[in-house]
Amino acid sequence: MIICSFCGTHNREGELYCQECGNPLRDSPRVATRQLNSEKVNPVEKKVPWGTSRFQAKTAVAMTFAKTNDTINIENKEQLIIGRKDEQSGNYPDIDLTPYGALDDGVSRVHACFLRSKDAITILDIDSVIGTYLNGQRLIPHQPRVLQDGDELRFGKMVSHVYFK
Numbered sequence: 609m610i611i612c613s614f615c616g617t618h619n620r621e622g623e624l625y626c627q628e629c630g631n632p633l634r635d636s637p638r639v640a641t642r643q644l645n646s647e648k649v650n651p652v653e654k655k656v657p658w659g660t661s662r663f664q665a666k667t668a669v670a671m672t673f674a675k676t677n678d679t680i681n682i683e684n685k686e687q688l689i690i691g692r693k694d695e696q697s698g699n700y701p702d703i704d705l706t707p708y709g710a711l712d713d714g715v716s717r718v719h720a721c722f723l724r725s726k727d728a729i730t731i732l733d734i735d736s737v738i739g740t741y742l743n744g745q746r747l748i749p750h751q752p753r754v755l756q757d758g759d760e761l762r763f764g765k766m767v768s769h770v771y772f773k
Contacts (some may be wrong), residue, residue, distance in 0.1 A: 610623060610633050612626035612633060619633055627743060627745060664726075664727070665684075667772050667773070668681060668684075669681070669722075669770060669772055669773070670682065670770070670771045671761070671768050671769070671770055672769050673766065673767070673768045674767035674768060674769070675708065675767070676708055676709070678707075678708060680703070682703065682722060685702070686723065686724055687721060687722070688702040688703055688721065688722040688724075689703070689718060689720075689721050689734075690703040690705065690719050690763065691704070691705065691715060691718045691719040691720075692704060692711060692716070692719075693706045699717045699718065701719075705719075705763060705766060708766065709766065710763070710764075710766060713763070713764045713765040713766035714738040714764030714765050714766075715738075715763045715764045716734075716736040716738070716764070718734050718736075719733075719734060719740065719764070720732060720733050720734055720736060720747075722755075728755075729754075730754050730755060731747065731752065731753055731755055731761065732751070732753075733748070733749045733750070733751075734750070735749045736763070737764075738764035738765070739762075739764070740762070740763055741760075741761070741762035742755070742759060742761060743759055743760050744760070744762075755770050757770070757771055757772040758770070
């Protein structure tokens with residue numbers, strides 16, 4: 609396990625950035641790596657692991673919005689643009705977040721993208737103004753991150769969760 613020296617979160621081996629705070633885990637003077645002794649870990653400090661990233665071509669994906677509790681099913685396409693509709697500019701994203709308060713929450717017209725392969729679905733920020741966050745960590749634009757069942761996504765201030773069915 610790799611322990612983030614900034615926030616103390618336990619991260620899996622091979623991770624480059626802390627899943628909690630986004631700080632680099634390697635090549636930094638603030639990085640501490642150690643083996644955990646399971647007997648010394650306080651059960652209260654243990655975090656619930658994220659859901660599975662197991663994914664098949666037939667897996668259905670749904671997104672639920674925290675503010676409204678509305679759920680939408682995500683189409684089974686290789687690429688889906690996420691954003692908000694703007695009739696003046698003729699922008700019509702594949703996943704329109706306008707009905708869920710996108711304008712008030714700072715969602716860009718072209719905010720992010722779901723990329724789907726046969727065995728995974730990833731999220732990619734497309735230079736959004738306020739940012740895209742995966743489980744509280746701001747995404748670096750144009751660097752895809754694998755989604756897992758139950759992950760929290762934030763587009764600007766809009767909070768949603770992704771579920772696999």
